[in-house]
Amino acid sequence: MAFMDCHFYSEALGVSVSMYVVVPQITQSQIGMDSKIHGKKHPTLYLLHGLSDDHTIWLRRTSIERYASGRGIAVVMPAVNRSFYTDMAYGYKYWTFVSEELPALARSFFPLAEERELNYVAGLSMGGYGAMKLALTHPDRFAAAASLSGALDLGRFAREQVRNDDFKLIYGDLSRIEGSENDLFHLADQLAANNAETPQLYQCCGTEDFLYEDNVRFREHLRKLSIELTYEEEPGEHEWGYWDRKIQKVLQWLPLPANL
Template identity: 55%
Template sequence: MALIQCHFFSETLGLSTAMTVILPQRTSGQVGMAGVANRDRHPTLWLLHGGSDDDTIWLRRTSIERYVSELGLAVVMPQAHLSFYTNMEHGGQYGTFLMEELPRIARSFFPLSDAREDNFVAGLSMGGYGAFKWALTQPDRFAAAAGLSTANFSTAKFGEMLRRPRFLELVYGTASQEGTDNDLYHLIRKCSEAAGEKPKFYQTCGTSDFLYEHNLELKNAFEASTLDFTYDEEPGTHDWAYWDKTIQDVLAWLPLRKD
């Protein structure tokens, strides 16, 4: 695998930011790990970090590089700070950065496929919210989307539970987000009712996670829709032991094309 960390200027954000990228490499000489590159333009997993982390965290806390080595799958991990992948009320336009600018820049740097069937998005906690929000907003861009221990910021009681509503106010202001494009429940209904191709969705959460009840509410919303949805749960909490295991489940679930 080729591992690249890029620092670049974002015109959307008006500042320098970063992404960490894993690219497939065709090789049999790596000790303990095979490498596969099936195509000239690689299928891509856009993998989003959680609220306390950055673009390097998936590499530092999981074996994602090893897990994708034999799949011929590129992984793009952007830096989004504590933005919830949203156009912030008091901060950067991270929703536009993620959904519009990042794919354009990444594909200008690297040979990444822009075909819908070759693109997938996943994330944990805040990144799960971002992954679902992106795929539900732009369903024509993805074949699949997955959320691990998703932090559903659509609910007012989430901010009350964390007892830190001020950092949510930086993103959303003080107005209710119900019925807006920041509301996952609204996006699920909207996507479900829309015409055209839609991604498959996968959700998983540990049964001892402090977000477990919120994930059950989100599960119910997906199951009430017409979307292709898979849910999984098992013992676990909001930690990297759970995410290191379940990202492997996500990779096994992805509808990767067989050439």
């Protein structure tokens, strides 16, 4: 794999931003790497960070580069600060950045595939919310989405935070989250009502995680709507040992086309 530490200007945000990108590379003599390339343009996983982290965290806390190499998948890891992947009421347009500008710029910089069936999104905690939001809002763009310990019941999560100044800056009136374009339950309702092609969805959470009940509620909501979901739970907390194990499962689960 080739690793790029990429710094570029965002028109959506009006500032320079950062992302890490790893891209498949075939090597003959590199020790300890199972390298694979599917074609001239690479299947791509957009991998999202959590509330207290940045674009560097997945590479620092896991072996994502090594895991992705065996699957021949490029991984794009953007920084979005504490934005909850949202166009903020009092701040920056991070949803516009991550949903529109980022994929276009990444494809202009690197040989990344544009086809729906070759694009995937995943994330942990806040990033799990962002992954599901992207997939449910734009099911035509992503073949699969995965949430690891995601903050999926955003209305409850924002209301019950002891320090919720971040959420007031992001959303303004917190009572307006539920039923809005930022509410995953509402987005799932819309997807089901429109009979749109649903991305394959994966969700996992540790049973000792403080977000476990939120994940159970979201799972049950998707089941009520007959939206297919791969769901896994096991003993585990909100920590990197769990996420390192689960991102390996996600990479194996991703629906790479058989003809690649």
